[in-house]
Amino acid sequence: MSDVDQPGSMAPNEAKNYLGFDFSTQQVKAIVVNDRLEVLQEAAVQFDNDLPEYRTHGGVNVRGDGVTVTAPTIMWVKALDMLMDKLRVAGADFSTIAAVSGTGQQHGSVYWRRGGEKILAELQPDRFLHDQLAMAFSITDSPIWMDSSTTAQCQALEEAVGGPQKLSDLTGSRAYERFTGNQIAKIYQRRKEAYTSTERISLVSSFACSLFLGSYAPIDFADGSGMNLLDISTKTWSQPCLDACAPDLADKLGTPVPASERVGNIASYFVDRYSFNPDCAVIAFTGDNPSSLAGMCLEPGDVAVSLGTSDTLFLWLDTPKPKLEGHVFLNPVDSNAYMALLCFKNGSLTRERIRNECADGSWDLFNQLLDMTPRGNFGNLGMYYDQKEITPELEGVFRFNKADEPVSRFTSREVEVRALVEGQFVAKRVHAENLGFSIGTGARVLATGGASGNKSLLQVLADVFNAPVYTMDVANSACLGSAYRAKHGLLGGIYKEVIKGQTFTLACKPNSDADKVYTAMVERFDHLEASLMKDTK
Numbered sequence: 062m063s064d065v066d067q068p069g070s071m072a073p074n075e076a077k078n079y080l081g082f083d084f085s086t087q088q089v090k091a092i093v094v095n096d097r098l099e100v101l102q103e104a105a106v107q108f109d110n111d112l113p114e115y116r117t118h119g120g121v122n123v124r125g126d127g128v129t130v131t132a133p134t135i136m137w138v139k140a141l142d143m144l145m146d147k148l149r150v151a152g153a154d155f156s157t158i159a160a161v162s163g164t165g166q167q168h169g170s171v172y173w174r175r176g177g178e179k180i181l182a183e184l185q186p187d188r189f190l191h192d193q194l195a196m197a198f199s200i201t202d203s204p205i206w207m208d209s210s211t212t213a214q215c216q217a218l219e220e221a222v223g224g225p226q227k228l229s230d231l232t233g234s235r236a237y238e239r240f241t242g243n244q245i246a247k248i249y250q251r252r253k254e255a256y257t258s259t260e261r262i263s264l265v266s267s268f269a270c271s272l273f274l275g276s277y278a279p280i281d282f283a284d285g286s287g288m289n290l291l292d293i294s295t296k297t298w299s300q301p302c303l304d305a306c307a308p309d310l311a312d313k314l315g316t317p318v319p320a321s322e323r324v325g326n327i328a329s330y331f332v333d334r335y336s337f338n339p340d341c342a343v344i345a346f347t348g349d350n351p352s353s354l355a356g357m358c359l360e361p362g363d364v365a366v367s368l369g370t371s372d373t374l375f376l377w378l379d380t381p382k383p384k385l386e387g388h389v390f391l392n393p394v395d396s397n398a399y400m401a402l403l404c405f406k407n408g409s410l411t412r413e414r415i416r417n418e419c420a421d422g423s424w425d426l427f428n429q430l431l432d433m434t435p436r437g438n439f440g441n442l443g444m445y446y447d448q449k450e451i452t453p454e455l456e457g458v459f460r461f462n463k464a465d466e467p468v469s470r471f472t473s474r475e476v477e478v479r480a481l482v483e484g485q486f487v488a489k490r491v492h493a494e495n496l497g498f499s500i501g502t503g504a505r506v507l508a509t510g511g512a513s514g515n516k517s518l519l520q521v522l523a524d525v526f527n528a529p530v531y532t533m534d535v536a537n538s539a540c541l542g543s544a545y546r547a548k549h550g551l552l553g554g555i556y557k558e559v560i561k562g563q564t565f566t567l568a569c570k571p572n573s574d575a576d577k578v579y580t581a582m583v584e585r586f587d588h589l590e591a592s593l594m595k596d597t598k
């Protein structure tokens with residue numbers, strides 16, 4: 062029997078569309094693209110505004126200790142219920158979707174109670190997912206990437222494998238507090254019963270994939286690299302790392318797979334409730350930064366800067382050289398390649414705080430203030446770490462005048478705004494150069510994320526990197542990358558040959574004096590940051 066004759070299969074001449082999801086920090090989003098990769102529909106559900114009953118701020122709950130940061134797992138499920146309805150209202154025809162994929166904020170973890178997979182398999186199409194999954198989790202609040210409460214677990218893991226560089230050589234990163242292995246170790250130590258009653262531990266990405274699959278979805282190699290548990294050479298769990306974190310962990314994690322793997326077909330729940338074709342493929346979900354790399358079709362030599370809740374900077378890597386700073390992940394579109402990533406916790410939320418304090422909550426006014434100050438900011442320089450930063454591990458606000466003397470405040474709000482933005486982007490260049498990256502002639506900076514629509518910010522980015530900044534029509538490349546990966550996962554082949562034709566728009570060019578101004582500022586910043594780190598230690 063041919064494909065066309067099989068009940069429910071997609072006929073060759075039927076429209077083939079692709080659906081991508083992004084379970085990120087502040088919202089869940091979706092994009093439908095057609096076979097030519099043109100966007101047909103987009104929708105989003107914002108946690109704080111659309112689901113106020115969970116009382117999140119920026120999509121998360123910060124506990125009393127100030128360092129434990131979680132999000133209610135069931136909130137993500139309820140957001141998906143709402144998003145599916147929004148997509149339908151936007152005109153999405155789910156019967157045309159040939160494949161679904163997705164992405165999630167990295168490192169966050171979901172704990173399925175024993176019996177969770179049975180609940181997934183028996184979901185009733187006439188009821189919401191969140192009603193049926195309310196009892197499916199052994200831990201109801203998922204630790205997320207902003208958590209920095211696992212310092213002790215990180216030390217223990219590094220000691221267990223022979224030190225921070227050994228761990229980095231093995232897993233692509235030294236121990237980081239938000240990395241999932243350390244979070245699991247803390248849960249095992251503090252909540253043994255809950256750990257024992259956990260059948261499966263998912264990342265946010267593989268948890269979301271499980272909802273579409275109707276069974277536990279595997280963790281993919283790229284997002285799995287953000288756990289301090291995956292051996293990036295063998296692409297299997299590292300037994301010494303597992304043993305250092307918690308017992309029976311391999312069973313609870315399942316076997317990792319390439320991000321392009323077709324992990325099954327869509328669950329009958331989605332066929333019956335939303336009229337998906339039963340042949341619709343589910344492609345492994347991955348982390349949001351790896352998915353952005355896929356959405357931007359990053360080339361070796363490009364630098365991508367994501368301005369989402371976190372600010373991240375990432376690069377394509379052919380050869381991994383893990384260091385004590387930054388991360389090496391397996392590449393989501395080429396299993397023989399890698400990507401390097403730097404993550405800065407104080408991104409958009411810190412910019413929002415300064416916007417609220419200096420610009421009456423208006424981005425327009427914030428931009429006017431930024432544009433009215435000169436490059437170099439009269440020698441004033443700032444570092445704004447409202448929450449303990451990841452790169453570098455500093456907390457607090459540090460302001461310096463042109464003589465590098467600490468000052469408690471700047472003389473005007475425009476100087477404060479420019480100090481924030483220059484400080485954030487100079488930090489990215491300093492730490493990218495520490496990783497060995499230097500921007501060559503002809504290199505492009507590709508900007509994405511919620512703040513990448515702001516031209517005044519992008520102008521500073523272009524100046525600091527002394528390189529042109531490009532954007533795509535769709536600011537959310539993580540979500541777009543999910544739709545692209547759905548197509549690639551279904552069809553197979555070389556990613557760049559299946560996914561081609563994206564156009565970038567030149568957003569900003571560097572000014573002629575930028576190199577001089579910012580090369581000097583990079584040196585000063587590096588020096589000042591090093592002395593702050595010394596003081597902290």
Ligand SMILES: Nc1ncnc2c1ncn2[C@@H]1O[C@H](COP(=O)(O)OP(=O)(O)O)[C@@H](O)[C@H]1O
Pocket residue numbers: 085086087088368369370371409410412413424510511512513514515
């Ligand atoms: N015009 C703007 N200027 C600067 N930042 C903006 C602008 N519009 C949105 N943002 C920022 O984008 C952030 C959300 O980015 P997004 O990539 O959607 O986040 P995430 O994917 O992490 O949920 C918000 O916190 C907001 O501060």
Ligand SMILES: O=C(CO)[C@@H](O)[C@H](O)COP(=O)(O)O
Pocket residue numbers: 085086087165166167168206239287348349350369370371372373402404
């Ligand atoms: O921790 C990291 C990367 O290592 C963060 O980048 C998270 O992946 C959250 O992403 P956004 O919601 O800010 O896009």
